[in-house]
Amino acid sequence: MDRNTFTGLFLIMLIMVGGFYLIKPSPEEIKKEKERTEAAAAAKNGKKPAATKAAATAAPQTVDSAALKGPFGSAVAGKAQQIVLENSDVKVELSTLGGKVESVELKGYKTFDKKALVLFDGDGNTFGTTVNAAGRNFNTATLYFAPVQASKNNVTLRLSYSPTQYIDYTYTLADKGFKLDLNIKPISMDALIGNNGVLNLNWAASLHKQEKDMTQERQFSTVYYKLLDDNVEHLSVSEDEQKDVTDKKVKWVSFKQHFFSNVLISKTGFEKAKLAVSTDVNSQADVKQMKADLAVAKDASGTYPLEFYFGPNQFERLKDQGYDLQEQVDMGWGPLKYINRFAVLPIFNALNAFNWNYGIIILVLTILLKVVLSPLTYKSYLSMAKMRVLKPEMDEIKAKVGEDNPTLLQQEYLKLYKKAGVNPLGGCLPLLLQMPIVIAFFRFFPSLFELRGESFLWMKDLSTYDAVISWGQTIPVLGNHISLMCLLMTISTLIYTYFNNQLSGATGQMKYIGYITPLIFFGMLNSYPAGLNYYYFLANMLTFGQQYLIRLMVDDKKIHAKIQENKAKPEDPKKKKSGFSARLEEMMRQQQQAQQKKK
Incomplete structure (x- = not known):
């Protein structure tokens, strides 16, 4: 390695180490993040901070009595109740506040630290539709539904506007599987819904961390969607992004994590969709925040048939669900996708x-x-x-x-x-x-x-890194650990390079490049599975x-x-040179002539 190459590599290393200390958070920032993380953890375990509890208790009491006599009457105030639908694969908890799916637990799976795998829960998840009553816009996510029919795998939640005007959310869960049916049926509500019967749905969720490596989980998490009779597309996995899809119908929208998905499917197709994904980089509890504003048309019976999929991103399982859900599994681009698939x-x-x-x-x-x-x-x-x-x-x-x-x-x-x-x-x-x-x-x-x-x-989980040494702070490129299998892979590559150089007779810069490349890949692959x-x-x-x-x-x-x-052997004059050889010789001839002119 010549002096210039060594100097360049040294300067790059100096910049990386210096940058690490320059962007290191201050003690105040660390303290604030710790307080925020503790509050998030408490909320996830069902314990709300004192201030939040007080607000939740006081909220119904602050409702003006006149509001109870206005549009939706008593539905503007109340106390949220939880209703559970459960089968052998999934446990779905519904809330009468907004009539939404409040939380989903997958029974056959655990988080990386062996806890119950809950895809989302609490206030980070919203689901509702906008209706106009008495000149005001109401979002059903803030109104209280009442259960009017319930069985082991079926429940109907009703939002009443009047005795003869209401919206029913009917949830149905099969005895097994990861799909949850939702039929929205408005009764005599066309004038309030407007938009020629097109329902505007607002769905948002803050998805919880499930895997060991938050960085890698975020790299594979974003909003996916399928255009009706067309391709599956997605928003950015590395940056916050918003996108409006108005020129084509959308079959489904998925809040996809690395290994699990939350999919909302419209059997009639969404007329348009406004999608967004964002990341709270300071959060250690939630991977990403995802949002979808959707417009859905009713079917011939006057209902809005929807379907949720809450389950694993296993290629064959997703394929069995239909609707090309398996396209969410990232198999690479171009020819790589076809080789893998x-x-x-x-x-x-x-x-x-x-x-x-x-x-x-x-x-x-x-x-x-x-x-x-x-x-x-x-x-x-x-x-x-x-x-x-x-x-x-x-x-x-x-x-x-x-x-x-x-x-x-x-x-x-x-x-x-x-x-x-x-x-x-x-x-x-x-x-x-x-x-x-x-x-x-x-x-x-x-x-x-x-x-x-x-x-x-010794590898406890083949889908993530196997740390043999770990430390607290993150070092640029390397991270906060050394993966044993990555280390063994790098050593074997260096040995392979040594013997390969002996076979090929490589010398000079090419010889050194052969040794530097495995070290670069060690930094790249240290956090890979x-x-x-x-x-x-x-x-x-x-x-x-x-x-x-x-x-x-x-x-x-x-x-x-x-x-x-x-x-x-004498050269055969009739033998035609290959196109590559001819171009190479011509290029060298021109270079030789250019050098002679300089002299």
């Missing part, structure tokens, strides 16, 4: 049918992949072996031509390659063909729900084994003899 995922599902430990499944998956790619690995090794055999002759050319004329040096190298019948890119092309698959796994494992909470060896780093580690170890076997089959002496035989 139509090649990797089917193989993974086939192996999963054996009920093996997921560590074993990843091992078998890696072996199968290496076997399929073994012809490319062999060609790459063979090409590097040819270049290694040619290196003494290349050194002779370098000594004769000198290093002060790189264009002429490359021209002489090309002549040697041509005579010897060697493709200098032969070792790179097979590796490039493998890169899409390697990158596809980079998207596959972080999105794979099946790894969540699954252990293997242990399952992903485990795969990369296995891939390195299996490559070692492949190269050892190939080395036993490849004889350098035979390669050298073949090269000398090719060099001795």
